[in-house]
Amino acid sequence: MTETVLITGCSSGIGRETAHAFLEDGWEVYATARNPADVEALGEAGANIATLDVTDEDDVERVVERMIDEEGRVDCLVNNAGYAQLGPVEDVPVESVEDQFAVNVYGPHRLVREVLPHMRERQTGTIVNVSSVAGRLATPGMGVYSGSKFAMEGITDSLRPEVADHGIDVVLVEPGPVDTAFTERANDELQGVERSDGYDTLYSILDDSEAIGGGGPGSVSPREVAETILDAANLSDPADRYPVGQVAKVTLLARFIPAKLRDKFFGLLFSLVAKNPLGE
Numbered sequence: 001m002t003e004t005v006l007i008t009g010c011s012s013g014i015g016r017e018t019a020h021a022f023l024e025d026g027w028e029v030y031a032t033a034r035n036p037a038d039v040e041a042l043g044e045a046g047a048n049i050a051t052l053d054v055t056d057e058d059d060v061e062r063v064v065e066r067m068i069d070e071e072g073r074v075d076c077l078v079n080n081a082g083y084a085q086l087g088p089v090e091d092v093p094v095e096s097v098e099d100q101f102a103v104n105v106y107g108p109h110r111l112v113r114e115v116l117p118h119m120r121e122r123q124t125g126t127i128v129n130v131s132s133v134a135g136r137l138a139t140p141g142m143g144v145y146s147g148s149k150f151a152m153e154g155i156t157d158s159l160r161p162e163v164a165d166h167g168i169d170v171v172l173v174e175p176g177p178v179d180t181a182f183t184e185r186a187n188d189e190l191q192g193v194e195r196s197d198g199y200d201t202l203y204s205i206l207d208d209s210e211a212i213g214g215g216g217p218g219s220v221s222p223r224e225v226a227e228t229i230l231d232a233a234n235l236s237d238p239a240d241r242y243p244v245g246q247v248a249k250v251t252l253l254a255r256f257i258p259a260k261l262r263d264k265f266f267g268l269l270f271s272l273v274a275k276n277p278l279g280e
């Protein structure tokens with residue numbers, strides 16, 4: 001029987017590539033996006049397309065019900081939709097923090113709650129949560145985004161053993177920088193932050209899009225992340241987490257450096273950038 005997958009955030013980047021990768025592997029794909037026009041091409045390629053804003057309870061219920069009506073099963077859920085709210089912690093308004101958690105944390109949780117009863121009934125399934133290396137190591141200017149991905153990692157680590165006895169696998173995929181529209185969206189969110197005095201050097205680093213990810217040195221293609229997600233879904237006993245790309249692997253090692261030393265490194269970096277501004 002053909003296996004079924006529900007993927008969020010297929011309008012671009014990792015989500016779109018993941019939908020293509022599953023299609024090419026013969027899965028029945030439900031490719032979702034906030035704006036259905038953004039996934040029309042995936043529909044033409046053979047995916048079932050649906051409108052799904054992860055912050056909308058009705059959207060989530062409707063899409064999962066439709067999958068159960070049409071296929072009788074959800075074999076895999078890929079919680080991919082997400083974005084980064086950048087800015088120094090002090091400057092990011094509380095509403096923006098709430099919006100960030102609504103998409104990156106409450107959205108995936110909502111989807112997990114909707115699919116699990118069906119997966120438990122069949123005693124099989126895989127949930128892949130797309131986190132980030134920022135969900136393991138927090139850096140200045142990314143506190144709110146990191147907070148949301150740390151939350152996703154914590155929830156996922158609890159969920160995995162909770163559902164293991166029901167035959168359900170739960171996996172974290174942790175990319176470093178990926179060449180997608182992610183950085184553009186992060187820049188847009190950053191421009192919406194009212195800048196207080198005192199963080200000029202940090203802002204100059206954040207304003208330099210290459211310094212924060214996608215498209216910069218060391219970034220990987222969305223295809224590479226998509227293939228990692230597909231491999232995890234196809235394995236009968238996947239690992240708990242999959243870092244993607246060299247930057248992710250090296251950055252994860254930095255977790256073992258004592259926090260005080262890491263802070264010193266950032267202090268040094270800030271003083272270097274203050275003396276030699278980026279792009280000059």
Ligand SMILES: NC(=O)c1ccc[n+]([C@@H]2O[C@H](COP(=O)([O-])OP(=O)(O)OC[C@H]3O[C@@H](n4cnc5c(N)ncnc54)[C@H](OP(=O)(O)O)[C@@H]3O)[C@@H](O)[C@H]2O)c1
Nearest residue numbers: 009011012013014034053054081082132177178180181182
């Ligand atoms: N690119 C990177 O460097 C990188 C690194 C590590 C982790 N990640 C993670 O990878 C995931 C995918 O990001 P990407 O790189 O592919 O960026 P992207 O090209 O900007 O794609 C993000 C996707 O999330 C969707 N989305 C945002 N808010 C949504 C909502 N409320 N409901 C449903 N969909 C929503 C976007 O849809 P719209 O087009 O409608 O906005 C878009 O389809 C994210 O979770 C991100 O945190 C990315």
